[in-house]
Amino acid sequence: MKYVIIGTGVAGIAAIEAIRSVFPSPDGRGQGEGSVEIVMVGDDPYGFYSRPGLAYYLTGELHDKALFPRTQDDYRRMNFRFVSGRVKNILREERVVEVEGKESLKYDRLLIAVGAQALPLEVPGATLEGVLKLDHMEDAKRILKQARRGKTAVVVGGGITALELTEGLLSRGMNVHYMLRGDRYWSNVLDEQESKIVEHRLHEEGVTLHRHAEIIEITGKNNRVNGVRLLNGKMLKCDLVAYAIGIRPRVELAKQAGLAIDRGISVNEYLQTDDPNVYAAGDVAQVYDPASGRSVLDSLWGPARQQGYAAGLNMAGKKTIYIKPPAFNVTRLAGITTTIIGMVGRGHDKDLMGIARGDSETWRRLPDSMVAQAGFEVNRIRLLVGERQLLGAVVMGDQKLSFPLERIVSENMDISPIRDKLLASNARIGDVIAEFWASLKN
Amino acid sequence: MSSRNILFLKTTSRSMAILGIFQRDADKHTVLSSGQVVPDSARCIQCGICTYNCPVGIDVRAHAWRGEPVVHSQCLTCGECVARCPRGVLRFEQTDLFAKGKP
Numbered sequence: 001m002k003y004v005i006i007g008t009g010v011a012g013i014a015a016i017e018a019i020r021s022v023f024p025s026p027d028g029r030g031q032g033e034g035s036v037e038i039v040m041v042g043d044d045p046y047g048f049y050s051r052p053g054l055a056y057y058l059t060g061e062l063h064d065k066a067l068f069p070r071t072q073d074d075y076r077r078m079n080f081r082f083v084s085g086r087v088k089n090i091l092r093e094e095r096v097v098e099v100e101g102k103e104s105l106k107y108d109r110l111l112i113a114v115g116a117q118a119l120p121l122e123v124p125g126a127t128l129e130g131v132l133k134l135d136h137m138e139d140a141k142r143i144l145k146q147a148r149r150g151k152t153a154v155v156v157g158g159g160i161t162a163l164e165l166t167e168g169l170l171s172r173g174m175n176v177h178y179m180l181r182g183d184r185y186w187s188n189v190l191d192e193q194e195s196k197i198v199e200h201r202l203h204e205e206g207v208t209l210h211r212h213a214e215i216i217e218i219t220g221k222n223n224r225v226n227g228v229r230l231l232n233g234k235m236l237k238c239d240l241v242a243y244a245i246g247i248r249p250r251v252e253l254a255k256q257a258g259l260a261i262d263r264g265i266s267v268n269e270y271l272q273t274d275d276p277n278v279y280a281a282g283d284v285a286q287v288y289d290p291a292s293g294r295s296v297l298d299s300l301w302g303p304a305r306q307q308g309y310a311a312g313l314n315m316a317g318k319k320t321i322y323i324k325p326p327a328f329n330v331t332r333l334a335g336i337t338t339t340i341i342g343m344v345g346r347g348h349d350k351d352l353m354g355i356a357r358g359d360s361e362t363w364r365r366l367p368d369s370m371v372a373q374a375g376f377e378v379n380r381i382r383l384l385v386g387e388r389q390l391l392g393a394v395v396m397g398d399q400k401l402s403f404p405l406e407r408i409v410s411e412n413m414d415i416s417p418i419r420d421k422l423l424a425s426n427a428r429i430g431d432v433i434a435e436f437w438a439s440l441k442n
Numbered sequence: 443m444s445s446r447n448i449l450f451l452k453t454t455s456r457s458m459a460i461l462g463i464f465q466r467d468a469d470k471h472t473v474l475s476s477g478q479v480v481p482d483s484a485r486c487i488q489c490g491i492c493t494y495n496c497p498v499g500i501d502v503r504a505h506a507w508r509g510e511p512v513v514h515s516q517c518l519t520c521g522e523c524v525a526r527c528p529r530g531v532l533r534f535e536q537t538d539l540f541a542k543g544k545p
Contacts, residue, residue: 010488053489056528066494069503301487330485330529337530339485399530403482 001036003315004097004105006087006253007113008042009051010301011282011308013070015111016040016080018312025079038080039105041087041097042114046137052301054140055161055332058168064137090257092275109277109315112254112265113308116247116283116299121156125218130225132242134161143242147172150239154179154228156215158186160331161244163198166207167334169242177236178202179213186333189344191382194394201334215241247299249284262286264297269321271311279315281307289324300329326410327392330402339402342392342409344384381405381430385423388416401430404437413440477519477534481506485531492523492532506531 003019005012016038023036049067056062075082083105089098090110097105118133120126130150132143143165147153153174155166158181169176184195199209210230217229218241227237249264260266260274264286271279271287282304286295298304303324310322330339379397383390383405390409395402408415415422421432483506492502498516502523505512512523524532 050488050490052487053491056489056491061526061528062489062491062494066490069488069490069507302484325484328484330531332528337528339530402530403533 002106002108003036003038003111004107004109005038005040005111005113006042006097007111007115007282007284008040008044008047008082009113009115009282009304010048011113011115011304011311012040012042012111013048014305014308015113015281015312015315016078018309019316020078022313022316022318025077038078039083039107040080041083041085041099041105043084043086044136044138045084047082047084049137051136054134054137055164055168057140058134058143058164059171064141067137087253090253090278092257092278095277107277110279111308111311111315112273112278112280112284113282113304113311114250114253114284115304116249118244119246119248121215121218121241121243121245123215123217125220125225128218128220128225129223130220130240131218132240134165134242134244143168143240144172146240147174151175152238153177153240153242154215154236154238155242155244157244157246158182159244159246160186160333162242163202163333165242165244166202169240170205170207174240175206175208177208177210177238179210179215179230181212181214183211189340190394194380194382194396197336197380197396198334201336205334247283249286249297251284254280254284262295266295269323270314270319271307271322272314279311281311287322287324290321291324296324298324302328328406328410333396336396337399338397339393339395339399339406341395341402341406342384342390344382344392344394381433383422383429383433385415385419388414388419390415401433401437404433408433408437477536479505479512479517479519479524479532480535481509481511481531482533483507483509483531485529487529489528491526491528495522495526497522502532511535 005015019038048070050069053062053067057064057067083099083102085099085102087097088100091098095107097107097110099105118135121131130146132146133139134143147169151174153169154177155162155169156179166176166178184192185198186195203209214231215228216231218225219227219229225239225241227235228241229235251261251265254265255261259278265273265280265284267273267280267285268288269290271281271285273280283299285307286297287307288295307322310320313320326342328341330337332338381401382394384392389412393405393409395405418432418436421427422429486506488503488507490503492506496502497520498518500512500514500517502512524534
């Protein structure tokens, strides 16, 4: 049996682990089906590393080498072959993957896990040197190199990645101008207070925030960025423009191969495309969710890993349904660890032109609920209280309660005994949740 | 400027995490000596800050991938990995080894 995995991200690695859990290494034999061969092919020369971790490489908290979770020894134990190269074509009739400048790869089961990429900035001057995005290790290295050459940076975008770019460039000693299209930071997920907390901390650290700001042109000299022109007519001098305005699934390969595509590659709950030998997982996949009856995109590391693992099991013949967990993301906003659970978003997508990295579509649905909140400065909890359940929570700062809250939300626990307490004015909701959790454990 | 900002990030996340964990725990040492580091792998993005900062070189990240507690003879339970994790993956959990009524 020949398995080919296109893509070197976490979904691909998880798929290999899953296949090897069914057909263990080192002899690659299992259940009398003959030898099992796994090939991973991808165009990222750095292979598998923590893409979300690039943010901490930018801030200087980590060495680039520390971002690689696996050693060559680990890969040998997983027993697969790695081919570095760009896939040109998938020939589904012959079951062959064509790789640029390399031998073609024959497959019995194929996984497409090529992820998503940054939406391009579509303004004049966007191709100048010094206009940067953050998709790959190479991008991060380019950013650091450019940051050493200049003093002033402009960052564009409304989500997590844009903020990570801001913090990274700031740590590297640059003066950062952060452009928000709307009137506040990440307005489709955070509420006004939460945005304010983040913005206040950025301001304190020396970031210049521009609200209702839109770049209409990037100006340059000798093919290098030297400034930006804003919609309101203002000009701003800068040496670097970094953008993160959303991402889109890399569906080109699948499209060329004639696979069913919507916004991502359409797959059923087994992560299988309309070709039974071809699977897709991770940011590129648009997965049917049996619980909601909808097909959804996800752009988070956790779900990508889970989807990759489920795809791998299915490819190895172990039927496994992927069940989408409730939206859940942890990130760090201006130094504050923040957990976002379930449905928390309201408002419009002013800052986001596509899918934001680290975003999950579930948050954007307006829940029919009331909002209870408590906290001070950087320790803040926001709960979306429904009739009998907690629909969502935002935990900023102290993360002690985020673990119980994750369970309460994801397991749809009945919170009616504490609902009124949570919604009472000046409720100490942290204590109420802590007591409720303690009572459940006893 | 540059080092100041890095320091800012480190000290904030660190003091916050420590505050978060020990706010109500009167005796920090009790927790440390009888606790172990437990990961919540759903939160982990394998960035490796934990492994990078472990003073005795334990690959904490590998534990987080597998969702296994850091049971390691050399673990000092110093809390460095717990404090530095930017995503709140790691926490101390009391092992019942020295609890009352148990051997």
